[in-house]
Amino acid sequence: MQMPTTAEHRAVIVSENYDRIDGRLARNTDAKALSLGLSQQNERGKAGILAKVWRHTGEEWSEQSEELPLHRVLDLSILVCRSLEHFREAYRFEHLYDPQKPVIDRIGLQGDAMNVAICTDNERIHEDIKQFSLALSQDDEMIGERLRMLSKILKDMGY
Structure with missing residues (x-):
């Protein structure tokens, strides 16, 4: 095709x-x-x-079919990685995040920062975040394979 x-x-x-x-x-x-x-x-x-x-x-x-500028692809990759990092420790929180601090991180880019935060505007966030965490857990092997490959390529490139 x-x-x-x-x-x-x-x-x-x-x-x-x-x-x-x-x-x-x-x-x-x-x-x-x-x-x-x-x-x-x-x-x-x-x-x-x-x-x-x-x-x-x-x-x-x-x-x-979708088109994304390369910087957005990389921004999505940053968002994915930071989210995965959050969910490794999310079990410590009753609702898998701290409602008093929904911003997980601020990542400096282009003289400002990209916020990585839990979407507290979502009326079903407590239910949805559990589903999200479960899906990450179920896909852990597949995601890990891709992250290891990405890490290897980035190291090979000198990053």
Whole structure:
């Protein structure tokens, strides 16, 4: 199944077999490929680099395919890692977090900080956080495999 090449996203680096390794959805997912490529030129006349998840309905490429700028992919990775770190010690709290201190961390980026916090606006946070923790626990081996690989690659790159 050939990914489309369009003016909106010109793939440069691809993983066309992503459906085989898409976590618990492997071999049963509409996310068929990942790519890094060039976006259309933005208003400043510069093409940006984007990561894209290519979805296929079984009949056609889906408009629900997602594009993310690389910095957002990395920001999501930071958010995931910091969240995993929180949940390693969350058992110490009655509700898996401290309601008096819902901000887990502030991570300095670009002269400001990205807050990592429990969403206390969620009316079902006590129930949902338990489900979230359980899902992390069930996926621990799969997530750990990817984190170890990411760690190795980052070390190889000198980070």
